[in-house]
Amino acid sequence: xxxxxxxIAIFLFLGAxxxxxxxxxxxxxxxxxxxxxxxxxxxxxxxxxxxxxKVNSSGFRRSADRxxxxxxxxxxxxxxxxxxxxxxxxxxxxxxxxxxxxxxxxDLRKTxxxxxxxxxxxPKKKN
Numbered sequence: 001x002x003x004x005x006x007x008i009a010i011f012l013f014l015g016a017x018x019x020x021x022x023x024x025x026x027x028x029x030x031x032x033x034x035x036x037x038x039x040x041x042x043x044x045x046x047x048x049x050x051x052x053x054k055v056n057s058s059g060f061r062r063s064a065d066r067x068x069x070x071x072x073x074x075x076x077x078x079x080x081x082x083x084x085x086x087x088x089x090x091x092x093x094x095x096x097x098x099x100x101x102x103x104x105x106x107d108l109r110k111t112x113x114x115x116x117x118x119x120x121x122x123p124k125k126k127n
Contacts, residue, residue, distance in 0.1 A: 025049050026072060026099050036084050039095065041070070042077040052098040053080055059091035060084060 025045040031038045043049055054067040061084040072078055085091045 059089035
């Protein structure tokens with residue numbers, strides 16, 4: 001193999017394996033128990049924050065790939081998700097976390113009403 005290709009592969013591997021950056025105001029921690037892995041979010045600010053959180057995982061009993069949006073109250077720690085590994089499987093898990101402040105949220109309002117007209121046509125009855 002070309003030494004340049006080996007150097008590039010090592011560089012990409014080291015760049016991808018660095019620790020994940022913590023979102024502003026929220027500390028994400030992973031606690032490994034006897035037969036479970038639990039993700040926690042701790043709000044270290046004085047204001048409530050909304051957290052978009054998604055775990056990409058494989059080899060666990062429950063699929064954690066569904067995203068969640070949680071409000072983390074000020075100065076509190078909250079459990080987000082618990083993963084239970086399958087016996088005899090290799091497990092991997094990474095997460096994505098995005099924090100938004102309450103005043104930056106977009107409020108969705110139902111302003112327009114869609115009305116559906118459903119007509120039943122009886123094939124036996126002809127005009």
